Amino acid sequence: MKRLNLLEETRFEKIPLQVFETSEQASLAVAARIARLVFEKKEKGEKAILGFATGATPIPVYRELVRLHQEENLSFKHVVTFNLDEYYPMQPAADQSYVAFMRRHLFDHVDILEENIHIPDGTAQYVHRFCIEYEEQISTYGGLDIQLLGIGRTGHIGFNEPGSAPNSGTRLVTLDDLTRRDASAYFGGKENVPQKAITMGIGTIFKAKEIILMAWGANKADIVKQAVESDVSTEVPASYLQLSNHAEFVLDREASSLLTRFDTPWLVKDVLWSDQLIRKAVLWLSLHLGKAILKLTDDDYNTHGMAQLITEKGPAYTINIRVFNELQRTITGWPGGKPDVDDSNRPERATPAYKNVLLFSPHPDDDVISMGGTFIRLADQGHHVHVAYQTSGNTAVWDDDVLRYLEFIIDFATAIGDDRGITREIYQQARNFFAGKKPNQSDPEVIRTVKGLIRKGEAIAGARFVGLPDDRIHFQNLPFYDRGKFSKDINFEDDIAQTIILLRHVKPHQVFAAGDFADPHGTHKVCFDIILQALLRLRQTDEWAKDCWLWLYRGAWHEYPIHEIEMAVPLSPQEVKRKRNAIFKHQSQKDIPVFPGDDPREFWVRAEDRTRETAAMYHQLGLADYEAIEAFVRWHFDD
Structure with a gap:
C-alpha cells in the first residue's frame, strides 16, 4: 500500500518528506541513516549497496561520511557503490567528470575497495551494451539498499529529463538545455557542457529499497512543490516518486518554502495569526483574486480558506485598512530617512539628516x-x-576582452614612444594561454x-x-x-x-x-x-x-x-x-x-x-x- 502522510497540514503532499531548518542538519541526518545501514549490514556479514548522486546537494552528506570514517570508525570495506550518472563523452580524469567528483569528495578519503566502485563509463565505445551490463551488475548485488537523489530545475532525477518513462533503465540520454545551462559554470560555458549523459533509469531507481531525494535552497522550491504536490507527470520526472512505496524527500526550510503548508498554511489548517502572516495572507488574496486590498469582502475571505481570520480579526474592512496602511508606509522617496518629519511610520529614521x-x-x-x-x-x-x-x-570577463585591452595599452605606448615591451610579453603570454585553455581552467x-x-x-x-x-x-x-x-x-x-x-x-x-x-x-x-x-x-x-x-x-x-x-x-x-x-x-x-x-x-x-x-x-x-x-x-x- 502506498505510504502517505494523512495529517491535515500535509494533505496537499503526495509523498512523505522531512523538513530540516538547514541543509547541514538535513545532511547530517541522511549521513546518519547511511552509516546506520552500513553498520547493520556489516554486523550481518553483508555488503551495503549504495546508490550515490553528484552535484552540490550531496557534498555535505559525503563530508559527514568522511568524518564518520575518520573519527568514528565507519568502514567502507563492505560497501558497494553505484553512481547515478556520468556525462558522455567524458574522460574519468577530467575535473568535471563524476569519477573525479566522487574521488574528490568521498572515495579518496575512506577505505572503500576499488573493485566495489561503479560509475557509468563516459568513454564506453558500445554504450548500449555497457548500460545493460550496468543494470546486470546492480541486480547481481540484489539491488540498491539506498539510492540518493538530487533534483534538477527541470525536475530530473539522475539525468532522467522531462519525457522519461517510469520504467526506463540505464541508457544514453540527451540533456535538457536548462540542465546544461545550470552546469555551465563548471565547464567554463554552456558550449563546453556535453550534450549527452549515461544515467540510471527511473525504473532502475524505483528498485532501490530506500530512495532519498534531497533538495536545498530557495532555487529548488518551485520544482519541489511541483514534484510533491502536483499530479504525476512526465514533464516533472521526480513526480514519479509519488508512485513509490519507498521514496522520501529530505528538504531544508528554503527548499520547502513553497509547499502549501508553509507558503499558504491557512489553506490547510488553523493558524496563529501573527502580523506578518496576516499581511501575507491578505496580499495573497488580493493578488489571487485580482482585486485591490480595499475591495476585498468578508465573502472573499470566507471562500478562500481565511474564515478563521475574519472570525478572529474581522470584519474585512478593518483588516483591509490595516494591511493597506502597512503596505503604503513601506513606500518612501527618502531611503536615507526624511529630515524633520515624524518617522514613527517610516522605514528609515529621520536623524541624522545626512547619514x-x-x-x-x-x-x-x-x-x-x-x-x-x-x-x-x-x-x-x-x-x-x-x-x-x-x-x-x-x-566574468571574456578572454578576448583581455587581449583587446592589452592591445590598446601596446598601441598607446607605441603612440607616445614609451614601449618598454613588458605589456607585449604579457600579451603574448595571454595569447599562448588562451590558445590552449581548457574549459573552466583557471587563469x-x-x-x-x-x-x-x-x-x-x-x-x-x-x-x-x-x-x-x-x-x-x-x-x-x-x-x-x-x-x-x-x-x-x-x-x-x-x-x-x-x-x-x-x-x-x-x-x-x-x-x-x-x-x-x-x-x-x-x-x-x-x-x-x-x-x-x-x-x-x-x-x-x-x-x-x-x-x-x-x-x-x-x-x-x-x-x-x-x-x-x-x-x-x-x-x-x-x-x-x-x-x-x-x-x-x-x-x-x-x-x-x-x-x-x-x-x-x-x-x-x-x-x-x-x-x-x-x-x-x-x-x-x-x-x-x-x-x-x-x-x-x-x-x-x-x-
Whole structure:
C-alpha cells in the first residue's frame, strides 16, 4: 500500500518528506541513516549497496561520511557503490567528470575497495551494451539498499529529463538545455557542457529499497512543490516518486518554502495569526483574486480558506485598512530617512539628516543593477555614500576582452614612444594561454589581474556617474574569491577582518548588502555572511555599530515577496533612465555576459523589468502607479 502522510497540514503532499531548518542538519541526518545501514549490514556479514548522486546537494552528506570514517570508525570495506550518472563523452580524469567528483569528495578519503566502485563509463565505445551490463551488475548485488537523489530545475532525477518513462533503465540520454545551462559554470560555458549523459533509469531507481531525494535552497522550491504536490507527470520526472512505496524527500526550510503548508498554511489548517502572516495572507488574496486590498469582502475571505481570520480579526474592512496602511508606509522617496518629519511610520529614521551610508556590492556591478535608483537617490539627497566592491569579478570577463585591452595599452605606448615591451610579453603570454585553455581552467594571476582591472575601471565609471567622489569608492578584492579557485581553505577570517576595518573607517548609519541567498554556496551569500559576521563583532565593541541598520537588496533575477518588503523606493522614468546609464558603464557585462544564467535578457533589461513588475504589483494591490520600485528588507539583529 502506498505510504502517505494523512495529517491535515500535509494533505496537499503526495509523498512523505522531512523538513530540516538547514541543509547541514538535513545532511547530517541522511549521513546518519547511511552509516546506520552500513553498520547493520556489516554486523550481518553483508555488503551495503549504495546508490550515490553528484552535484552540490550531496557534498555535505559525503563530508559527514568522511568524518564518520575518520573519527568514528565507519568502514567502507563492505560497501558497494553505484553512481547515478556520468556525462558522455567524458574522460574519468577530467575535473568535471563524476569519477573525479566522487574521488574528490568521498572515495579518496575512506577505505572503500576499488573493485566495489561503479560509475557509468563516459568513454564506453558500445554504450548500449555497457548500460545493460550496468543494470546486470546492480541486480547481481540484489539491488540498491539506498539510492540518493538530487533534483534538477527541470525536475530530473539522475539525468532522467522531462519525457522519461517510469520504467526506463540505464541508457544514453540527451540533456535538457536548462540542465546544461545550470552546469555551465563548471565547464567554463554552456558550449563546453556535453550534450549527452549515461544515467540510471527511473525504473532502475524505483528498485532501490530506500530512495532519498534531497533538495536545498530557495532555487529548488518551485520544482519541489511541483514534484510533491502536483499530479504525476512526465514533464516533472521526480513526480514519479509519488508512485513509490519507498521514496522520501529530505528538504531544508528554503527548499520547502513553497509547499502549501508553509507558503499558504491557512489553506490547510488553523493558524496563529501573527502580523506578518496576516499581511501575507491578505496580499495573497488580493493578488489571487485580482482585486485591490480595499475591495476585498468578508465573502472573499470566507471562500478562500481565511474564515478563521475574519472570525478572529474581522470584519474585512478593518483588516483591509490595516494591511493597506502597512503596505503604503513601506513606500518612501527618502531611503536615507526624511529630515524633520515624524518617522514613527517610516522605514528609515529621520536623524541624522545626512547619514553615512556604505553600500556593499558582491560583484562590481551589483550596486547599480540591483539598487541603482536608490543609490542615485541617496547621493542626490546629500548622504555621505560609500560603495565597497567586495570581489574583483574577474571570473566574468571574456578572454578576448583581455587581449583587446592589452592591445590598446601596446598601441598607446607605441603612440607616445614609451614601449618598454613588458605589456607585449604579457600579451603574448595571454595569447599562448588562451590558445590552449581548457574549459573552466583557471587563469594565471596576471590575466586575473587584467580582468579585475577591467571590471574595476567599469565600477569606478559607474560610481562616478552616480555622483560619488573617488575617495568613497572602495575595492576590497576579498581573498576568498580567488582563494576558492585554488584551495579548499574555507576560513574567512581575513575577509571579515578587512570588512571590519572598512566599517570602522566609514562608521555607517546604514549598510546595504546583497540578500540573494538562493545559492547557499554562491558569492552573494558568502559576501553577506562576511558582512554579517563583521557587524555582529562590531556590535560587541563599537557603540556606533549598535545604531547601524542593515538593509538587504536582491539581484536582477528575483525580488522579495511583497509581504516581506519593508522599504519600497519608487523611481521616476528619469531615474530609471539614469540607472540604466549607470549599468551601461559595465561594458564587459553588457550584451552576453560570461555567466548569463538561464535568462537571455541583458542585465539592464532584467533590472528594469523586475522593478516595473514590483511597481505593477503595488498598483494592482490598490496603491499609486509608479514607473518602477526598488525593494529592501531590513535585517533585524535582535530577532
